[in-house]
Amino acid sequence: MIQSELFGHIGEKEIIKYTMTNGNGMKVSCISYGAKLTEIFVKDKQGKLSNVLLGFDNLDSYLKDRSMFLGAAIGRVGGRIAKGKFQIKDDLYKVPTNEGENTLHGGENGFDTLIWNSEAVESKEDISIIFYRTIKSEEDGFPANLQVKIIYTLNDNDEVLITFKGISDDYTLFNPTIHSYFNLNNDFSKLLSGHTLQINADSYTELADDLVPTGKLNDVSETPLDFREKKDLSQAIKDVKKHFEISGIDHPFKVDNSGSIAILINNETGRRLDIESNRNGLVVYTLNVVDQVWKVQNKKVVPEFGVALEAQTLPDSIHHENFGDIVLQPNKQEEYYIKYKFTIV
Incomplete structure (x- = not known):
């Protein structure tokens, strides 16, 4: 089942919120502003x-948020x-x-x-919301005009499939993702307690002070970034802070x-x-900095309110x-996907 409702206006343009519900009662919502998963x-x-994805309940907050990219x-x-x-x-x-000096997440006029x-499309197997548009070069400053489709699909296996399709009239860059923050607790104020994270990765990118990759891949062995076996996420964050002297x-x-x-588990719930993907990278961000007062589910957002798991080709x-x-x-369509599969342990 798919429901649609008015979420707000930008000028005279209506912003629509869609909610997909599968046969198990799982619900997935998204809005036409920024093709955001809410x-x-x-x-x-x-x-x-209960909701496991960080998001706002109003359009105004989404319009103001240019730092968390919920x-x-x-x-x-x-990336950068x-x-x-x-x-x-x-x-x-x-x-x-x-x-x-750098360009982050597509610049000031990015997809978001x-x-x-x-x-909205419904079939016997699944239900989908398709967001689509042409992005002209003069809109975002990147070369070529780009036709994009972002498709959110929900099925009765409690899987959310996100598909990106891009085709352009000249050479350009295409490395999209979804900036999803997860918290599998029933109460977000518990932060990331009770979570374990496992990542199928032998290496991570070395970063300069401005967080741009240097080009070097570092072995995760004997570092706090070794998630090849599942580990307690809250403790891992503490270890990373101490080891790298970062936030x-x-x-x-x-x-x-x-x-x-990647596999994220909450032991309490x-x-x-x-997470599955046909990309070679996963950016993990534990919401280290909150630059102003934000509220999600009537609770003040603080660092470690959720963890962003962004599947993409490696940044830069x-x-x-x-x-x-x-x-x-030019004129050659590229297609990427990210899949979120939810189960009970």
Whole structure:
């Protein structure tokens, strides 16, 4: 079942909220502003249904949030582009910067700031919301005009499939993701307590002080970033803070995507989230900095309110051959996916 409702207006344009409900009662909501994922309601081991995704209940907060990117569709390029500069073949490009000298999450006019066309589709197997639009080069400052589809699909196996499709009229970059923050507790004020995290990754990207990858891949062995076996997430955050002298986890991992790239479990609620993707990277961010007063579910957002698990090609890969290819060739469609599978342990 799919329900739609008016979420608000931007100027005279209506922003629509869609809610998909499967046969198990699981609910997934998204809005046409920023193609943002706003809610995921799943049952715990007692059968209690509650939201496990950080999101706002009003449009105004989404319009103001340009730091946490709650549930936002990110593009054209997830993560940072060093100096906002890159080269494709013999052509040099400079795109707008929005984090000091660097371009973060597609810049000031990235996917998350746009109003998307939308369509609801129901079949016997699943239900989907399709967001689509053409992004002109002059809108976001990237080369080429880009046609994009972002499709959220829910089935009765309690799986959320997110599909990105991109095709352009010239060479450009395409490395989209969804900036989803998860908290599998029934009460977000418990922060990330009771969670374990496992990541199928042998290495992570070394970062400069401005969080741009240096191009070096570091072995996770004998570091607090070794999540090859599941570990307590709250303790891991403490260990990372101490070891690296930083505010928390904000690291891209190079993953083996032959199975689940990450598994998040909450021992109290019994909820388990498996993430699958056809990408080579997973950015893990434990919401280390909260820059102003925000409220989610009538609770003040504080650091470690949730954990962002962003599947994408490794950040700044346009500058590092070993990170993956994000160049979109003219008139050749590229398709990526992320799958969230919810079960009870």
